[in-house]
Amino acid sequence: MAKSLLIVCRQAPWSGPGAREALDIALAGGAFDLPIAMLFLDDGVFQLQPAQKAASLQQKDLTANLQALALFGVESLYASSRSLEERGLSATALSPTAENLDDAALTALIAQHDQVITL
Incomplete structure (x- = not known):
């Protein structure tokens, strides 16, 4: 059985290559049917904000990649409730939709995965 992988995204989509690398x-893992989940923490929650204007920052828009996750079997998306609140983002306006977790649930999520990658 394949080991489960949690990818923790901590960077805003425009702050460097980390967001793109995580996606x-x-x-890639989803294409090989690996059990993958993604957790958006800190500025990483900005990746879930719809209608980003990446072109104005001379960046490539990540929206299409985020929408493609489900097509590759990556359907377990999570966001830190604290990170959303600290950045004034509404949990109901995320795209794609992510399950909001408090700090205790984040700890449990991380513990239940065999491998964790943080970008």
Whole structure:
């Protein structure tokens, strides 16, 4: 049985290559039917904000990659409730939809995965 993988995204989509690399890992792993989940923490929750204007920052928009996750079997998406609140983001406006977790649930989520990658 394949080991479960949790990818923790901590970077905003425009702050460097980390956000894109996390999505690339998830899509590649999903293509091979690996059990993958993604957790968006800190500025990583900005990746779930719809209608980003990446072109104005001379960046490539990650929205299509995020929407493709489900097509590759990556359907377990989580966001830190605290990170959303600290950044003034509404949990109901996320795209794609992610399950919001408090700190205790985050700890449990991390513990239940065999491998964790943080970007």
